[in-house]
Amino acid sequence: MSDLIIVGGGIIGLSTAREAAIRGLSVTLLERGRPGREASWAAAGMLSPLAEASADGPFLDFALASLRRYRSWVAAIEEESGRTVEYRESGKLRLALSARERGLLEQRREWAATRGLHARWFEPAELREKEPGLSLSVQGALLIEEDFRVDNRRLSEALVEAAREAGVRIQSGVEVEAIEHRGGRILGVRTAEGDSISGDRVLIAAGAWSGALQGLPRPIAVTPxxxxxxxxxxxxxxxxxxxxxxxxxxxxxxxxxxxxxxxxxxxxxxxxxxxxxxxxxxxxxxxxxxxxxxxxxxxxxxxxxPGTPDGHPILGPSPEVDGLFWATGHFRNGILLAPLTAVVLAAAIVGGDGPRIPEAFAADRPALASIPEPSG
Ligand SMILES: Cc1cc2nc3c(=O)[nH]c(=O)nc-3n(C[C@H](O)[C@H](O)[C@H](O)COP(=O)(O)OP(=O)(O)OC[C@H]3O[C@@H](n4cnc5c(N)ncnc54)[C@H](O)[C@@H]3O)c2cc1C
Known part of the structure; x- marks a missing residue:
């Protein structure tokens, strides 16, 4: 019996598994295919808080805090795995192709300054000195410095090694069919082969498929x-x-x-x-x-x-079943949000100090209410 069973071996399941194992839990991760081969493989690996946020609020705060952790997180994973992951703090150029886009980027520059972020406008002539291949129709660009990138495929592979190194038991080719609970307490999971695997706690990190599991205490609004x-x-x-x-x-x-x-x-x-x-x-x-x-x-x-109605992830304990946790719905930003997701989830699961999960990401928030009945 494990302290923690994790359903799904994408970047979210893997990074949380590693973090929980480092904090002393015995962790089993169940992945129906090969770890890290779904959205976490398909992604582009941009780490872009400012470009992805539309306003101040919990998403931008969480994304910036996760970005700040990236350098040391990646360094630890590279050391534990013996692999490199092509992490670059190289910035992003947001290009304007019209006067309207130019105006919008100017507003973004002003907003960045209010957050203490570094965003600088380049006129076309200066821009083409830096990026000679750009089309003449580009009317300028905003350089956002707090915008990094990583090779998400290499990172996923390194995380598999780092999680194993931390003691996580990764079982590939095991599909979870249902969550098992009784009297408001988690018991474990049942696989598609019909085996019951018991665990003290279960974390659902099955990406876009998180809502398809049977036995969920409530329908969960994650869509592909x-x-x-x-x-x-x-x-x-x-x-x-x-x-x-x-x-x-x-x-x-x-x-x-x-x-x-x-x-x-x-x-x-x-x-x-x-x-x-x-x-x-x-x-x-x-x-x-x-x-x-x-x-x-x-x-x-x-x-x-894994999309959600409000674009926020779903993180933290289930309100209905003791010992059941969610880490899903990271939509366009799971690579960016992985380091902080792992830390807040591990703290919620293990207990003790650590950064808290924003209420705006809770499984019972009103924005997730209008969804179909659960299956199973
Ligand atoms: C084209 C594209 C570009 C993107 N670009 C970026 C980007 O630039 N930056 C960024 O931060 N994010 C980006 N994303 C988003 C990012 O990829 C996701 O938010 C992130 O990968 C989600 O990770 P995950 O672990 O939740 O999901 P996944 O990586 O999809 O992992 C879920 C895992 O659960 C497994 N699973 C599902 N059901 C079961 C079951 N019943 N039993 C066992 N295992 C199960 C799956 O096989 C899968 O391996 C992009 C996504 C796409 C598609």
Whole structure:
């Protein structure tokens, strides 16, 4: 019997498993496929609090606090795993292609300053000195310094090693079918093979699939939001920074690939790549950097972000069942939010001091109320 069973081996399950094991719990993580191969693999790896937030509030506070932890968190994972994860504090250029976008970015610059963040405007001439490949139609850009990036695939693989190193028992190829509880107390989980695995506590970290488990004490409003991406092959070094417009973002990788992302589509769990999706990504990329027209497409893929009605994650204890916890619904920002999610969840599960989970992320918040009846 484990102190803690974690359902789902994406970046959220893996990082929380590692953190809980470091704090002394015996942890079993159950993953139906291979760990880190769903949304956490499909992601772009941007760590972008300011670009992702629309206003001051709990999301921006949490995202900034998670970003501040990133450097030391990654250093620890690299050491524990013996792997590198291509973490770069390189900043992002938010590009304006019209006077309207320029105005919006100016407002964002002023907002950043009120938060003590560093955002600087570049006029077109200065910008093209820094980024010579940019289209002449770019009318300036905001450089956001507190915007970092990581290779999420390498990070996922390193986290598997780091979690094992911390003592987590990772069981791949085990699908959890149901949560088992009685009299308001968690008992464990039941697998698709019909085995019951008992545990003192259970954490649901099953990403976009978190609401599909049977036996949930309440329906949970997590829905899949598909994102398609592709990678171009570039010769020689591309910009160190992430380039982003309203349509697309371009992210360099050390191996010469340039990631282009991403569509945002509510099509249920419909897998795959579409002509329209790829066309929108390529058109957006070429509008920013026309010279990419001759670059080969080296990869394309899609994944399911775990969306919620208000865009906030769902974190913390279940109000109905003692010993049941949630860590899901990270939507577009699970890579960014992983370090702090792991710490607040481990503190909630183990007890003791530590940063608290914002009330705005609670499983019983009113914004999650209008959802279908639970299955099972
Ligand atoms: C195209 C795209 C681009 C993105 N870009 C960024 C970005 O730049 N920055 C950022 O911060 N975030 C980004 N995201 C979002 C980020 O990928 C997610 O928020 C994050 O990966 C969620 O992690 P997770 O562990 O909750 O989910 P997942 O990585 O999906 O992991 C869930 C795991 O649970 C397993 N599972 C599900 N059901 C069961 C079951 N019943 N039994 C056992 N195992 C189960 C799955 O197999 C899976 O491995 C992007 C997402 C996409 C799709």
């Amino acid at each position: 939001v598909r994102g398609q991406m592709l990678a171009l092959g570039t010769e020689g070094p591309f910009s160190e920074r992430v380039l982003e417009s309203e349509e697309v973002y371009l992210i360099p990788r050390d191996d010469g690939r340039l990631l282009v992302g991403a569509t945002v589509e509510e099509v249920g769990f419909e897998p795959g790549i579409t002509a329209a999706g790829i066309r929108s990504l390529l058109e957006g990329a070429l509008r920013l950097v026309p010279g990419l027209g001759s670059a080969p497409i080296v990869e394309f893929w899609s994944g399911f972000r």
